[in-house]
Amino acid sequence: MEAPPPPPPPPPPEGWVQIQTNGSVLSLSGSAAAGGLIRDCLGRCLVAFAGNLGTCSITAAELKGAVVGLQMAWDRGHRKVQLKLDSATAVAIIKNCADDEHRHGLLAQHAFNLLSRDWDVVVSHVYREGNRTADYLASLGHSLPFGTHHVDVCSPDLCRWLDYDVMGISQPRLINT
Numbered sequence: 001m002e003a004p005p006p007p008p009p010p011p012p013p014e015g016w017v018q019i020q021t022n023g024s025v026l027s028l029s030g031s032a033a034a035g036g037l038i039r040d041c042l043g044r045c046l047v048a049f050a051g052n053l054g055t056c057s058i059t060a061a062e063l064k065g066a067v068v069g070l071q072m073a074w075d076r077g078h079r080k081v082q083l084k085l086d087s088a089t090a091v092a093i094i095k096n097c098a099d100d101e102h103r104h105g106l107l108a109q110h111a112f113n114l115l116s117r118d119w120d121v122v123v124s125h126v127y128r129e130g131n132r133t134a135d136y137l138a139s140l141g142h143s144l145p146f147g148t149h150h151v152d153v154c155s156p157d158l159c160r161w162l163d164y165d166v167m168g169i170s171q172p173r174l175i176n177t
Helices: 058-075 088-096 105-115 132-141 156-167
Strands: 017-025 031-039 045-055 080-085 120-125 147-151
Touching: 017 058, 017 132, 031 058, 031 132, 045 058, 045 132, 045 156, 058 080, 058 088, 058 105, 058 132, 080 088, 088 105, 088 120, 105 120, 132 147, 132 156
Parallel strands: 017 080, 080 120
Antiparallel strands: 017 031, 031 045, 045 147
């Protein structure tokens, strides 16, 4: 009997916001994208973004999504932030601030500079199955022109994924054995 998939992360405590981001790279074309959203303590989406990154590695796409999400939160005046990523590698790079010689050193340094500002940021890993809204937004980025774009938080597709998260609905991971 398989265990049920993990639910989406719970909303942050009152006074905090939660950033959920994701990166995506299409294996055949190498096209890279990132997406994410900022939620309030009631789980409501305050802002969402999707971006076409051109080509890069999956780790670079994950880091770019985190940097964009952090910058959006800062620009909107949020000073108590939870950052949730479904890439344990990206979380480790952000927390350990890889040096400039590291393959992703510039993105890690950008994240570190954002984290060094006068605010409270908690960075943590979330399972992919619980990060479906950010996954949807990252996938959307592949169809957009190059650059980062705000996504209408009232769009029907985005609302569907947000509703799934609020209801705690997640999708099991399919693994070929």
